Amino acid sequence: xxxxxxxxxxxxxLSKKDKILKxxxxxxxxxxxxxxxxxxxxxxxxxxxxxxxxxANSVWKKLxxxxxxxxxxxxxxxxxxxxxxxxxxxQKITYLKILSKKFKTKEVDIKKLKKMDDHDAILHLTExxxxxxxxxxxxxxxxxxxxxxxxxxxxxxxxxxxxxYKTSYPPSNSQLKKFNKKWSPYCTVATWYLWRSIDPVVVSx
Numbered sequence: 001x002x003x004x005x006x007x008x009x010x011x012x013x014l015s016k017k018d019k020i021l022k023x024x025x026x027x028x029x030x031x032x033x034x035x036x037x038x039x040x041x042x043x044x045x046x047x048x049x050x051x052x053x054x055x056a057n058s059v060w061k062k063l064x065x066x067x068x069x070x071x072x073x074x075x076x077x078x079x080x081x082x083x084x085x086x087x088x089x090x091q092k093i094t095y096l097k098i099l100s101k102k103f104k105t106k107e108v109d110i111k112k113l114k115k116m117d118d119h120d121a122i123l124h125l126t127e128x129x130x131x132x133x134x135x136x137x138x139x140x141x142x143x144x145x146x147x148x149x150x151x152x153x154x155x156x157x158x159x160x161x162x163x164x165y166k167t168s169y170p171p172s173n174s175q176l177k178k179f180n181k182k183w184s185p186y187c188t189v190a191t192w193y194l195w196r197s198i199d200p201v202v203v204s205x
Contacts, residue, residue, distance in 0.1 A: 021193060034144070
């Protein structure tokens with residue numbers, strides 16, 4: 001999978017701006033990757049909402065086994081009981097069904113989304129029931145590989161900032177704003193390395 005075009009530039013920029021990130025960048029190899037499968041990414045983000053990475057991975061494996069391939073038709077064919085047996089809540093089952101229908105009807109238009117800035121793209125995605133700001137940001141981060149996504153609702157990111165920068169948990173809004181300003185326009189790169197610092201397994205959606 002190809003490296004995002006901005007990745008090396010982002011690493012240089014952040015290494016100059018931030019001593020702690022400089023050390024993390026040296027320590028952890030690899031880079032952000034995209035599956036280039038929008039439906040897969042959004043489904044995985046919905047499954048991962050408000051549960052630990054480990055719990056989400058367990059549910060996801062069962063869903064993949066049950067559906068054979070993660071695509072709208074296959075999710076729509078599964079009954080609510082089959083989906084519940086994967087470990088999905090009633091709410092998430094509803095969200096996955098709605099998302100599947102909207103992909104089939106092209107109400108979620110990825111081509112149109114690519115032309116929008118981050119703010120408008122998040123608004124477009126959050127019009128779909130079940131897609132909140134965090135889920136939309138995960139999609140722009142992992143699927144669209146956008147360079148400046150800073151998901152301040154993400155527990156892993158907040159934990160990593162608190163650990164690496166010795167701040168209270170969760171960091172205050174004013175601290176987060178300072179980090180955002182310092183790391184922009186490469187908040188995606190900063191976030192990826194901060195995640196690596198607390199989880200050896202590379203997260204992907």
